Amino acid sequence: MKWKNLIKVAFKSIVKNKMRTLLTMLGIIIGVAAVIVMVAIGKGAEKRIQDQIASMGTNLLTIFPGSMQSRGVRMGPDSGVQLTLEDVERLKRDATLVQAVSPMVRSGAQLIGGSGNWNTSVWGVSEQYLEIRDWTLSSGEFFSSADIRAQNKSCVVGQTIVKNLFAGDDPVGQQLRVRNVPFRIIGVLQERGQSSFGMDQDDLIIAPYSTVMTRLSGHAHVNQILVRAVSLEQMDQAQAEVTRIMREAHRIPEGGDDDFTVRNQTDIAATAQETSSVLTMLLASIASISLLVGGIGIMNIMLVSVTERTHEIGIRMAIGARGRDILVQFLIEAVVLSLSGGLIGVLIGFLATWIVNMATDWITVISPTNVLLSFGFAGAVGIFFGYYPARKAAALNPIEALRYE
Amino acid sequence: MSDPQAVIRTTRVGKIYDSGEIQVEALKGIDLRIEPGELVAIMGASGSGKSTMLNILGCLDRATSGDYFLDGIHVNDLAPDQLADIRNRKIGFIFQGFNLLSRTSAFENVELPLLYSRHLEGQDLAALTRRALERVGLADRMHHFPNQLSGGQQQRVAIARALVNQPAMVLADEPTGNLDTRTSIEILATFQELNRQGITIILVTHEHDIADYCKRIIEFRDGRIIRDQKVAEPRAAARDLETGHWQASGLGERP
C-alpha cells in the first residue's frame, strides 16, 4: 500500500472523529504550551539577572578571606587569615591598575531614630565606595577621607530606612542611633530596588569603616576588600596584580596556596547564571511532566479507540489490509494528532507568554530551540505512545475482529 | 497434485473452535470442488457450519485440518500478509451485516480495497470506484453515508466494494438475510449478471427460493455436506423482476 493512501486513510479517520481528536490533542496542547510559557519565564529571569549583573559594573574585583574554588566552594580548613586595613593600604600604595579601593566591614544593627526603630545592616566602607560601585546619592553628600580619619559618626542611609523611620521625608541632618551610638545622617542613597534574588537593596546604612570598626563591629579585620580596576580591558592584569600584592602582603611563599580569593564580576555572574539555569531547568521539567501526561493521554485514547474500532479494523483486514497497513495507519494518526496538538500548543504557548508579559512585570524570553524541542518532543511522544496501541490493532485476527461488536 | 481447472478445492477440511474447555467441531472433513464460473448456494440449518466454511474459503480464517487450494495455491502455507493480498486481489467478500464503515460515504467505502491494494499502480482509483458503483446502480448515491441508505442500497454498496478490485470470486454470507423479497431478487439479479460476466459466486442462504436462482446447491448439516446437486434450470432473477413472477411463487408470503 502506498504511503499517500495510508496518509489519506489516517486523515479521514482523524477528521471523522472530531471530539476524540480534540480530546486526544488536549493533553499535548497543554503540555507544549506549559513548556513554552515556563521556559520563557525561566529564561526571562535569567536575562534579568544577567542585566542586573551587567549594571553592577564589571570592573569590580572583590577580595574575600580564605581560599575558594572558582565555583565558590570553600576548600579545606579555614586558614584563619583575615583581611586587614594593612592589605587595603598596600593595595592603595602599590597597585597601578587599580582606580579605587575600599574595605567593607559589615555589621547588623538596631536603629533608633525618626519615628521608631528598625533592624538593618551597617556597611563600613571608604570614601571611594560610591565610585567603586557606580552608585549615586538622591540627596546630601557622602563622607570624606577626613571623616574616616576622624572616625566621624556620619552615615548615609538607604531608601527603606527613609521610608520606615522618616515616613519618606528627607532625613539629611537628622540623628540616628545605631546600636545606641548617635550618628548624623549626611546623605540618602538612590533607590536600587530588589535584587534578582529578591533582596531589598535599599535596606542598609553606610558609614566610615573606621567608625564602624571601633564603635560597632569591634574587631580589627575587614570582611571584604573592593577594588575598582582602571578599565574593563585590563581586568585580568588588574586581578593578577591584586593577587600578587596580596600574596606579598600575606607573605605567602612561592608555590604556597592563596589565603584569600579574588573574584571578578564574571565569576559572580557565572554563579548567578548557574542558579537561574537551575530554575529554568526546574520549570522546564515540571512542564515536561505535563507533556508526558499528555502522551499517556494519547496512548489511553488510542487504546480505547483500538477496542472501539476493532470491528472497523476487522473490515479493513477482510478487504485486504495487511497488519502493517493497520499499524502504519494508527501510527500516522498518533503522530498527526500529537504534531497538530504540538502546533496548537506552540501557538497557545506564545499567546500565554504574551499575556504573562502584559499582566505582570516579569521578563519573558521565548527561545526558538525550546519551541522546536517541545514540538519535536510532542511528535516523539506520539510515536512512542501510539506504537503500543497500533501494534495491538495490527496483531488482531481479521475474523475475530469482525466478530467483535 | 493441484487441479488447474478448479478455483476451489478442499480435501478433508476440518475446523475445531477451541475456546478453552469447550471444543466445537464446526466442520468435519469437507471435500469440495468448485469450477470457474459457478454460481453456488450453500444451505443448511443454523449452526451447520456454513459461515465457518465461507470464512475459510475467503481466507479470513484458517482450517484446523485438511488442505485448501485456491487457484492451485496451497492456502494453508500462506503467511498472514499473503492471505491479506489474496483477500484484496482475488476475493470479494460480502458480509451478512453489510459491514460498511460508518460515517464514511458510499464512495469512500467502495474505494477502500483500492487503497490497500498493491497491484493497481498508476490506475485511476476514483474511476474504478465510480465504475463499481455504477455496476450496482448506485451512481447517484455515491456521496451518501450508510445511515442515509436503505438496507438494499447498503448491501449494494457492499457488493460494489467486493467488486471494485475485479476479483475472480465473490463470496457472500447471507447477502439477502435482512432484505425484503423484492430487494433480495434485485440483489440476485446483480449476482447473476456478474456470474454471466465470468465471476465465480458462492453465497450462503437459508432460503430455498433464493437458492433456486443458483446453478448448484450444497447443503450442510452438522459440519458435513449432505447434499450437492446441480440445478437443472435456475430461475432468472431479472425476468422474475420484470414479470412480477416472484410474487406468485409464494416467496413473499413466507411466515
Ligand SMILES: Nc1ncnc2c1ncn2[C@@H]1O[C@H](COP(=O)(O)OP(=O)(O)OP(=O)(O)O)[C@@H](O)[C@H]1O
Ligand atoms: N468463534 C467461535 N467459537 C466457538 N464456536 C463457534 C465460533 N463460531 C462458530 N462456532 C460454532 O461453530 C458451529 C458452526 O457455526 P457457523 O457460524 O459456521 O454456523 P452457520 O451455519 O453459519 O449458522 P447460521 O446459519 O446461524 O449463521 C456452531 O455450532 C457455532 O456455535
Ligand SMILES: [Mg+2]
Ligand atoms: Mg452464518
